[in-house]
Amino acid sequence: MMRGAMASEWLKLRSVNSMRVTLPLACAASFVLAVAPFASDPARSAMSAAQLARYDAAGYCYSGGFLIVVLAVGVLGTLSATSEYGSGLIGTTFLAVPRRRAVLAAKAAVVGGAALLVGLVLSLATFLTAQRMLAGKHLAVGLGDPGAARAVAGAGAFLAVTALAGLAIGIVLRRATAATAAFLGLYVGANLVTGALGGAADAAGRWTPLQILKGLTSTRGASAALPGPTAAALECLAYLVVLLGLAALVIGRRDV
Amino acid sequence: MAGGASLDGMIETHELTKRYGSTTAVDRLSLVVKPGRVTGFLGPNGSGKSTTLRMILGLAHPTGGHALVGGRPYSELRRPLHEVGAMLDPGAVHPGRTARDHLRSIALTTGISAARVGAVLELTGLTPVARRRVGGFSLGMRQRLGIAAALLGDPPAVILDEPVNGLDPEGIQWIRNLLRGMAAEGRAVLVSSHLMTEMEQTADHLIVIGRGRLIADTGMAEFVRGASRTDVLVRVDDPGRLASVLVGAGGDVASEADGALAVRGLAPRRIGDLAARADVAVHELAVRRATLEQAYFEATENAVEYRAGDGGRR
Numbered sequence: 001m002m003r004g005a006m007a008s009e010w011l012k013l014r015s016v017n018s019m020r021v022t023l024p025l026a027c028a029a030s031f032v033l034a035v036a037p038f039a040s041d042p043a044r045s046a047m048s049a050a051q052l053a054r055y056d057a058a059g060y061c062y063s064g065g066f067l068i069v070v071l072a073v074g075v076l077g078t079l080s081a082t083s084e085y086g087s088g089l090i091g092t093t094f095l096a097v098p099r100r101r102a103v104l105a106a107k108a109a110v111v112g113g114a115a116l117l118v119g120l121v122l123s124l125a126t127f128l129t130a131q132r133m134l135a136g137k138h139l140a141v142g143l144g145d146p147g148a149a150r151a152v153a154g155a156g157a158f159l160a161v162t163a164l165a166g167l168a169i170g171i172v173l174r175r176a177t178a179a180t181a182a183f184l185g186l187y188v189g190a191n192l193v194t195g196a197l198g199g200a201a202d203a204a205g206r207w208t209p210l211q212i213l214k215g216l217t218s219t220r221g222a223s224a225a226l227p228g229p230t231a232a233a234l235e236c237l238a239y240l241v242v243l244l245g246l247a248a249l250v251i252g253r254r255d256v
Numbered sequence: 257m258a259g260g261a262s263l264d265g266m267i268e269t270h271e272l273t274k275r276y277g278s279t280t281a282v283d284r285l286s287l288v289v290k291p292g293r294v295t296g297f298l299g300p301n302g303s304g305k306s307t308t309l310r311m312i313l314g315l316a317h318p319t320g321g322h323a324l325v326g327g328r329p330y331s332e333l334r335r336p337l338h339e340v341g342a343m344l345d346p347g348a349v350h351p352g353r354t355a356r357d358h359l360r361s362i363a364l365t366t367g368i369s370a371a372r373v374g375a376v377l378e379l380t381g382l383t384p385v386a387r388r389r390v391g392g393f394s395l396g397m398r399q400r401l402g403i404a405a406a407l408l409g410d411p412p413a414v415i416l417d418e419p420v421n422g423l424d425p426e427g428i429q430w431i432r433n434l435l436r437g438m439a440a441e442g443r444a445v446l447v448s449s450h451l452m453t454e455m456e457q458t459a460d461h462l463i464v465i466g467r468g469r470l471i472a473d474t475g476m477a478e479f480v481r482g483a484s485r486t487d488v489l490v491r492v493d494d495p496g497r498l499a500s501v502l503v504g505a506g507g508d509v510a511s512e513a514d515g516a517l518a519v520r521g522l523a524p525r526r527i528g529d530l531a532a533r534a535d536v537a538v539h540e541l542a543v544r545r546a547t548l549e550q551a552y553f554e555a556t557e558n559a560v561e562y563r564a565g566d567g568g569r570r
C-alpha cells in the first residue's frame with residue numbers, strides 16, 4: 001500500500017501546473033540571482049587580507065538568490081497539503097488509503113525526495129557556475145576544499161527540510177492562506193525579529209531557518225548567532241520531528 | 257478475505273452517533289444495507305445523511321457506535337477501493353488536474369490498471385474530455401467523474417451521495433440503469449437523493465432518517481403503501497347516499513371537486529360490496545396509490561413534529 005500511495009502522491013505532485021511551472025521558474029530565478037553577484041566581486045589581488053579571510057566562495061552561493069527557491073519550495077510544500085484540503089480531495093485520498101499516517105508518510109517521502117533532488121541539482125549547478133566565474137579572479141574553490149561539498153549538500157538538503165516543513169505546516173493548518181503566512185512567518189518573520197533585537201536574540205537567532213541554512217553552507221566558521229554545520233543539521237532534525245510529529249498527531253484525529 | 261464472502265458488500269451501522277457541539281447530527285442510528293438491491297437514503301436537509309456516510313467511510317469519527325463495511329471498520333480495510341466505492345462530493349477534485357490524471361492518482365494507490373481507468377472513463381462517458389482539466393467541467397461532468405472514481409475498484413458496494421444532482425435527463429436515466437444493473441449483479445447500492453420520483457424508480461429499499469434518527473427502514477412498496485394518502489376513488493350515481501354508508505362502515509370519505517368520493521380505510525372490494533348492497537351504481541372504482549413523495553412527506557413531517565415537541569424538553 002505504501003508504494004501505491006507514493007506513486008499516487010508523485011502523480012498528484014507533477015500533474016498540476018503550480019509544480020510544473022512555478023518550481024522551474026523559481027529554480028531559474030534563484031540560479032541567476034545567486035550567481036550574478038559573483039560577476040561583480042573584486043579579484044583576489046584587489047582584496048585586503050581581512051576581506052579575503054571573510055570571503056566565502058562556497059557559502060555565498062546560498063545567500064541572496066538561493067532564498068528565492070527556498071521560499072518557493074516551502075510555499076509549494078504547504079500547497080501540496082492545503083490544495084487537497086481546500087478542494088476536499090483529501091477525502092478521496094483517505095478513501096483510497098484510510099491509514100492516514102501512511103498518507104502523510106507517502107506525501108513526505110515524495111515531497112521531501114523531490115525537493116532533495118531539485119535542491120542538490122540546483123545547489124551543485126549554482127556552486128559549479130559560481131566557481132567558474134571566480135576562477136579568473138583566483139577566488140574559486142573546488143568540491144574537495146574544506147567545507148565546500150558539505151555546503152553543496154547542506155543547501156540541497158535544506159530545500160528538502162523546507163519542503164517538509166511546508167508540508168507539515170500545511171497539514172496542520174489546512175488553509176492555504178494560514179499555512180503560507182505561518183511558513184513565511186517562520187522563514188522570514190523570525191529573522192526580521194531576531195535581526196531587529198540584535199545581540200540580545202543571538203540564542204534565538206541560531207534557531208531561525210535562514211541562520212540554519214547559513215550554518216549549513218558557511219565555510220567561514222560559526223558565531224554567536226550562527227550555528228555550526230552539525231548544530232544546524234540537528235536543528236533541522238528538531239524542526240522536522242516537531243512539525244511532522246504534530247502533523248502525524250492531527251491528521252488521524254480530525255474529521256475530514 | 258477468506259470466509260468473508262457472505263459479508264461482501266454489506267454495510268452496517270450500530271448505534272452510530274455524531275455530535276457537533278450541541279447539535280446531534282446522527283443519533284444512535286442502526287441500519288443494514290444489503291447486497292443485491294438499491295437502498296435509497298432519504299431525509300430532509302441536515303438530517304444527517306452525509307454525516308452518516310462519512311462515518312461509514314472513515315472520514316468522520318463517530319461520537320458513539322460504529323460502522324462496518326464487509327464486516328470491518330473502513331479504516332481496517334486492506335484494499336478499500338475494492339470493497340466499497342464512494343462518491344460524496346463531486347467538487348473534491350483539483351481543478352488543475354486532468355480527469356484522467358485524477359482517476360490515475362486514485363488508481364495508483366491500489367494498483368488498479370490504466371486500462372481500468374480507461375474503462376470507467378468510457379462507462380461514464382468522459383472519454384472525450386479525459387485529457388481536459390477538471391476545473392472546466394460542469395457539475396454534471398464532475399458528478400460523472402466522481403462516479404467513475406467510485407467504480408474504479410469494481411467494488412461489491414457503492415455509496416453515492418446525491419449522484420443525480422446536475423445530471424441531464426439522459427444522465428439521470430443512465431445512472432438509474434447503472435445502479436439497477438449493479439444491484440442486479442448482487443452489489444449493495446446505497447444512494448441518497450432528494451429527487452423522489454427518481455428514487456421511486458431506482459430504489460427497492462428505503463432508509464429514511466430525520467434529525468439523525470431512523471424513521472423507516474423498509475421496502476419501497478411497503479413504505480409507499482403505508483402512506484395514508486393511498487385511497488380509493490369512487491364515482492357513483494348517488495355520492496351522498498354511498499358516502500353515508502361508507503362512513504357508517506368506518507370509512508374516511510372526502511368529496512372530490514367533480515363529485516367523486518375519495519375513500520380511505522376501506523378496501524376496494526368492501527366498497528364495491530357496500531355500494532351493491534346500498535343499490536348504488538358504481539361507474540368507477542380505482543385505487544390511487546400514494547407517491548413516494550407523499551409517503552416521504554408524511555413520514556418526515558411526523559418526525560419533525562415529534563422532534564419539535566420533544567426538542568424543547570431535551
Ligand SMILES: Nc1ncnc2c1ncn2[C@@H]1O[C@H](COP(=O)(O)OP(=O)(O)OP(=O)(O)O)[C@@H](O)[C@H]1O
Pocket residue numbers: 276279280281299300301302303304305306307308
Ligand atoms: N463539520 C461539521 N461541523 C458542524 N456541524 C456539522 C458538520 N457537518 C455536519 N454538521 C451538521 O450536522 C447535521 C447533519 O448534516 P448532514 O450534512 O449530514 O445532513 P444531510 O442529511 O446530508 O443534509 P443534505 O440533504 O442537505 O445534504 C446538520 O445540522 C449540519 O449542520
Ligand SMILES: [Mg+2]
Pocket residue numbers: 305306307417
Ligand atoms: Mg448531504
